[in-house]
Amino acid sequence: MTVIVNGEERLVAPGTTVTALLDQLKLPSRGIAVALDRVIVPRSLWPTEVLSPGAEVEVVTAMQGG
Template sequence: MTDRTATNNLTVTLNGVATELPHGAHVSDVVVHALKGVSSSGVAVAVDGVVVPRSSWSATAVAHGSTIELVTATQGG
């Protein structure tokens, strides 16, 4: 807790990878970070096993230690 405040960062598991985010990051920031500016059309997000609707991305703060999944459609049977 003290360390995190000192570095002003929080750590989440984003698509299976430990990822540092600025303290106070919201789901919308995670999406921008993961997509590196590519359109988020067709993307969905779950935080700790619960879907966060697109309309709530910018209002949902990310907690330290969260598990975040960011998915989209790909080819499949």
């Protein structure tokens, strides 16, 4: 199935969770935030939050600075 990750289409298996997507993208589980269809997903829900076809996922990396 296709989802949109940071504006780019990406193929993932049905039943893919947020955690599985982050693993596929080789992203760390710390220092990032995830929004699914414009709603922030709490880190505690990443392992159980299943992506639906056409879902829009935004992954934002925290940066230090000012």
